Amino acid sequence: MSSNKYGIRVWLDAALIAIFAAVITRWLFFEPFVIPTPSMENNLLVGDYVIVSKMHYGAKLPETPLQLPLTHQTLWGSKTPSYLNWIKLPYFRLPALQTVQRNDLVVFHYPGDLQHPTDQRIHYVKRAVGMPGDTLMINNGDVIANNDTISEPDGVQNFYNVHSSYTLDSTFFANYGIDFMEGDGHHINVLASRAQAEALKALAPIDNIEKLIFSKGQATPAIWQPERGQKWNIDQFGPVYIPREGDVIYINAYTWQKYGYIIQHFERHDHVEMRNNQLFINAKPVTTYAFQQNYYFVLGDNRHNSADSRFWGLVPEDHIVGKPVMVLASFKHNAANNDHSLRWDRLFKLL
Numbered sequence: 001m002s003s004n005k006y007g008i009r010v011w012l013d014a015a016l017i018a019i020f021a022a023v024i025t026r027w028l029f030f031e032p033f034v035i036p037t038p039s040m041e042n043n044l045l046v047g048d049y050v051i052v053s054k055m056h057y058g059a060k061l062p063e064t065p066l067q068l069p070l071t072h073q074t075l076w077g078s079k080t081p082s083y084l085n086w087i088k089l090p091y092f093r094l095p096a097l098q099t100v101q102r103n104d105l106v107v108f109h110y111p112g113d114l115q116h117p118t119d120q121r122i123h124y125v126k127r128a129v130g131m132p133g134d135t136l137m138i139n140n141g142d143v144i145a146n147n148d149t150i151s152e153p154d155g156v157q158n159f160y161n162v163h164s165s166y167t168l169d170s171t172f173f174a175n176y177g178i179d180f181m182e183g184d185g186h187h188i189n190v191l192a193s194r195a196q197a198e199a200l201k202a203l204a205p206i207d208n209i210e211k212l213i214f215s216k217g218q219a220t221p222a223i224w225q226p227e228r229g230q231k232w233n234i235d236q237f238g239p240v241y242i243p244r245e246g247d248v249i250y251i252n253a254y255t256w257q258k259y260g261y262i263i264q265h266f267e268r269h270d271h272v273e274m275r276n277n278q279l280f281i282n283a284k285p286v287t288t289y290a291f292q293q294n295y296y297f298v299l300g301d302n303r304h305n306s307a308d309s310r311f312w313g314l315v316p317e318d319h320i321v322g323k324p325v326m327v328l329a330s331f332k333h334n335a336a337n338n339d340h341s342l343r344w345d346r347l348f349k350l351l
Helices: 003-028 170-174 194-201 253-266
Strands: 030-034 048-053 105-109 123-130 135-139 142-145 157-163 181-183 187-193 208-211 237-241 248-250 272-275 278-281 284-286 288-290 295-299 320-330
Touching: 003 030, 030 320, 105 295, 123 142, 157 194, 187 194, 194 208, 248 253, 253 272, 253 278
Parallel strands: none
Antiparallel strands: 030 048, 048 320, 105 123, 105 320, 123 295, 135 142, 135 237, 157 187, 157 208, 181 187, 248 288, 272 278, 278 284
16 A cells, blocks of 8 residues: 555544544533524623533434434535434433433423424523423513522523613613613613613612513413413413423313423324314324423523523423533624624633
């Protein structure tokens, strides 16, 4: 063998080993993700490159093993699928370091992405606030589980109405870490955390600041309503019961309205049909149903600007990918002034 061919062979072997190591690491241990939207601000920012631990909640066996390594859904820079669904493996998860805890940050496959297999669905990151077996509601913006108010993590944002006899501009609010504002300078809406709102309240130019709360009976058309006819919105929601594995319900028109979508799409049955108030699973009549897995209710930390369980429903356990543990790097995405600089204060920030 010539030295040139030997050199090429060495490089190919090294590349294959590197790809194999990267695939195994990405599957079993850690995977990087970039935050594309502001739904988790102030805790996760647009442009954050986060490391997600697969070990915390247990790595999942790939459902579609026929996939080009280090891709997701499509080939790089194209709309060509990067996987084949000729082979589908059953759901299996390795032992976990922990279960999902209330207020944990969780990366998961978006349940509304039904056109792809589970492991090829797009990724979302939110905060788990509702656990399996909880009865959850939102009252005046407060999350309540089993009649207990859930503590709000630091950095959670809401809209606040600011009133001032002075003319306040974006520079004034930027000094307090508030980037979003709209209004006429005297009556302004800002997205702020509770701590930021308290800091503003103490300032002389601020006459009054109050949290914006959507009132009861003010229905949001896009809101998820497992019980039809309810006038729910992002601040007034529920109550809803979150199924846990093994929960048994009687099948009737009422329970089918609430849980039929889950049974059809996330309980991994080949054929589900409801005829004349009678449920058939794989052509067999069913009068009671036991849920096959746990479900979770998730919210974005940007509570007034997040597409989450209030809009599309519950997260099945088999959709959970991992836990964000570190911001590896972060870059600003300010198109107005073409600012894409590195946020030095977020480098290697633990979550």
